[in-house]
Amino acid sequence: MAGAPLSRMQGQLGLTMRRAFDAHMVDLARNAGAVVLLGDAVDDLDEAGRAVILKSGRRLGFQHLVGADGVNSAVARILYGAAFDPAVIGFGLEIEVPRADLPNHAEDVEIDFGRADWGYGWVFPKRDSFTIGVGGVHRRNPDMKAKLAAYLTDKGLDPSRYKVKGQYLPFGRCREKPGRGRVLLCGDAAGFVDPITGEGIGYAIESGYMAGAAIIAAVARGRPDSAFAIYARATAPIRRSMRQARGWRLLIFHRWAKGLFAKAFGRARILRQGYLDIMAGTKDYEDLWGLMGAETRRVVGRRIRRILSRA
Numbered sequence: 570m571a572g573a574p575l576s577r578m579q580g581q582l583g584l585t586m587r588r589a590f591d592a593h594m595v596d597l598a599r600n601a602g603a604v605v606l607l608g609d610a611v612d613d614l615d616e617a618g619r620a621v622i623l624k625s626g627r628r629l630g631f632q633h634l635v636g637a638d639g640v641n642s643a644v645a646r647i648l649y650g651a652a653f654d655p656a657v658i659g660f661g662l663e664i665e666v667p668r669a670d671l672p673n674h675a676e677d678v679e680i681d682f683g684r685a686d687w688g689y690g691w692v693f694p695k696r697d698s699f700t701i702g703v704g705g706v707h708r709r710n711p712d713m714k715a716k717l718a719a720y721l722t723d724k725g726l727d728p729s730r731y732k733v734k735g736q737y738l739p740f741g742r743c744r745e746k747p748g749r750g751r752v753l754l755c756g757d758a759a760g761f762v763d764p765i766t767g768e769g770i771g772y773a774i775e776s777g778y779m780a781g782a783a784i785i786a787a788v789a790r791g792r793p794d795s796a797f798a799i800y801a802r803a804t805a806p807i808r809r810s811m812r813q814a815r816g817w818r819l820l821i822f823h824r825w826a827k828g829l830f831a832k833a834f835g836r837a838r839i840l841r842q843g844y845l846d847i848m849a850g851t852k853d854y855e856d857l858w859g860l861m862g863a864e865t866r867r868v869v870g871r872r873i874r875r876i877l878s879r880a
Contacts, residue, residue: 584678584695590770611643616752633751633784633796637777640739642758648749653760656708657741659688659767662717663702664731671699671724681720686710687822688767690720701726704738704767740764743811746801751793753780753800761807764814765821766847772807779803813854 599605606623613622614634621629636644646652676694684690688705701724703710703717710716718728743760747753755761756773763769783800787793847854 584693584700586695611638614644614647614752616648616750619751631751632793633753633787635753635755635777635780635784636748636758637755637773637780638758640737640757642754644752645744645754645758648752648754649744652758653737653739654742658707659704659738659740659762660707660710660713660735661688661702661704661738661767662713662733662735663691663700663704664717664721664733665698666701666726666731667698670726674699674724682821684720685713685716687818690716706741707737738762738767738769740767740769741815743808745808747776747804748797748800751796753783753797755780759804761804761811763847764811764818776804776807810853817854 595605609623609625609627611621612624614620615622615628619631619634621631621634623629634644636642636648638644640653640658642652674692674694678694679690679692681690685703685705686709688703688710690703691701693700701721703713703720705713714733717733721728721731739757739760740762741760741764743762744754747755747759747761755776757769759776761769761772761776763772780800783803784793784796786799787796847856
């Protein structure tokens, strides 16, 4: 399992540097009329008085509040007492490797399920670099740094040469009630992160759009307090997908099934492409049973053709 990658896949995935992506999103918000306040974090929330209190002491009133403040969400902490459950949280480490350091590396996305317990290693090719990392359920990987070092060493890289970045991933159990009243939680703050792939940006954008639409609809109906109910209905498919992924995670990562799945995945062209499509957001976990059926038919058909060719 810890040897060569199980798959190298090609598909429609957009890969970019997070710093550039975030800056672009901020510019879009600013150009749309948003007032951008930087360098002053949320300290408290007066839900009844509909106001956010910043670290500086500044008080900002709101009619509706969208908490899109990530895995360490202050809004979620104030609403629920904690931003996430440490028993199920994920953690990832990654580095940026200049292309000159890996001149002969493939241009495909690489997924290696043997690099972390209840997780995987990855290589994402980008314009100027390769992003290489490992991630998985935090409590199952106390030696994550060593696992990243081993992954890099196997690729002929010296781990000491690169700056390592770490980040918690709030996957495992998304919030079934992502907010309440006029306060809505989006993206990582709501736990909308795929329990298998760790993908969260797509869900963050989608849920952010849903939150805005829910607020607009609630105000248009003259019932501003109904924003959360509208939002909860809109995000129901996301939460359903998260539940399905938790079920598949048992099949993929549990110790009695992991080896069998990894072996099958490494040979299953349709299943590998389907996994990539799930990461890209063009397929959902509801499609996975069909993909497995298609893969089974492909393998059976290939064996039948071999038998007939020998007859």
